[in-house]
Amino acid sequence: MSRKTILPNIAYDSQRHSFYVTMRSAPKNGQPAKRIVRCFPTLEQAMQVLDGYNAGRILSQSTGTEELTVGQWLTYWLEQVIKPCRSASTVHGYTMIIRNHLSPALGSIRLRELTAAQIQQYLNRKQAEGLCSNTVRKHHGVLHNALEHARKQDLVARNAAEQAVPPSSTRPKHHFYDSETMSRLFEILAGTSMEPVVKLAGYMGLRRSEICGLKWSHVDRANKVITIAEARTAVNGRSVDKGTKNRSSVRRLGYQGLTDMEELMDRLWEQRLTDMARMGDAYSDQDFVVCHDGGLPYQPDYLSNRLQRVLAKTELPYVTLHGLRHSFASIAHSRNVPLFGISKALGHSNTNTTTQIYMHLFDETHLSVVQEVGKAIDGGNS
Numbered sequence: 285m286s287r288k289t290i291l292p293n294i295a296y297d298s299q300r301h302s303f304y305v306t307m308r309s310a311p312k313n314g315q316p317a318k319r320i321v322r323c324f325p326t327l328e329q330a331m332q333v334l335d336g337y338n339a340g341r342i343l344s345q346s347t348g349t350e351e352l353t354v355g356q357w358l359t360y361w362l363e364q365v366i367k368p369c370r371s372a373s374t375v376h377g378y379t380m381i382i383r384n385h386l387s388p389a390l391g392s393i394r395l396r397e398l399t400a401a402q403i404q405q406y407l408n409r410k411q412a413e414g415l416c417s418n419t420v421r422k423h424h425g426v427l428h429n430a431l432e433h434a435r436k437q438d439l440v441a442r443n444a445a446e447q448a449v450p451p452s453s454t455r456p457k458h459h460f461y462d463s464e465t466m467s468r469l470f471e472i473l474a475g476t477s478m479e480p481v482v483k484l485a486g487y488m489g490l491r492r493s494e495i496c497g498l499k500w501s502h503v504d505r506a507n508k509v510i511t512i513a514e515a516r517t518a519v520n521g522r523s524v525d526k527g528t529k530n531r532s533s534v535r536r537l538g539y540q541g542l543t544d545m546e547e548l549m550d551r552l553w554e555q556r557l558t559d560m561a562r563m564g565d566a567y568s569d570q571d572f573v574v575c576h577d578g579g580l581p582y583q584p585d586y587l588s589n590r591l592q593r594v595l596a597k598t599e600l601p602y603v604t605l606h607g608l609r610h611s612f613a614s615i616a617h618s619r620n621v622p623l624f625g626i627s628k629a630l631g632h633s634n635t636n637t638t639t640q641i642y643m644h645l646f647d648e649t650h651l652s653v654v655q656e657v658g659k660a661i662d663g664g665n666s
Contacts, residue, residue, distance in 0.1 A: 303330035355391025400447035424450040489612035508540035533631035
């Protein structure tokens, strides 16, 4: 027989190179428990699902939660609390943190015995291993949220992560272009597949996920208005649709009067019609504005890598797609566009978010404000 038990409730099939987890459903409506077998390509995935099953089984009992481990709880929390209400990209990010870091380091500890000192040691060790401060803070955030849910379920008396101190956050340095450099970039990429990408980021401040998710059904070609209502991200190497970053990210941006954008959008529409007629059934019409020749959507990382390859062949300074979004804010600020307007165009929830992210743009403004107020109060004496 090709299937052999290698761990309690886990068997390996040497012919199919797969791992099988055996579980039992809870009795329901007088019906006896049923045997459930699930198949997984890796032992790691099989063990994670079994952890979640064991956690659920323990939690369903009135006693026995003392035996619940951190690993079991994290898996249960991820499967039962996070997956039903979070985006695929968020679930994927949490899964990677739990599977590759938290569970291997802390998973065997009983949930009720986990201490702030153990969590602090974990955070310090991860930073010493070379993870950046912001990544370690994400680990702390995931663990804190999971433990807070456990506290609300009366599984632990207090949230041990509350007393652990994550490293200070560091804001990544973003390079950005002034209007002249941006114009030069547009000239270099005119007529290429990257032209709409950089112009949607530079002219309109779109995130790369929003560029990948933009559809013709959200473009009012008659009134020259784009509605940002969807985004697209990559999960496990696959491109998937998701909602915008937050409710404030849903916004309408007009390009009427901006001749360059008007001509670009018209050309993209005509190119779409041409490709559909030329390719026939081979064209995958998924309604994306920025896409491969056959209609298939781009992945965000693909566009980022393409931009870097293009820049490497020019004299232009380094910049990312997110840096072009920063450039949009910087140029708008230099043209005295009010902070509220910049914030709305960027899709931020409030002006505080804009100020925190783009603080470097507003330092000189603070100085000039003081000078202008001084002139007004002092009149002609200054």
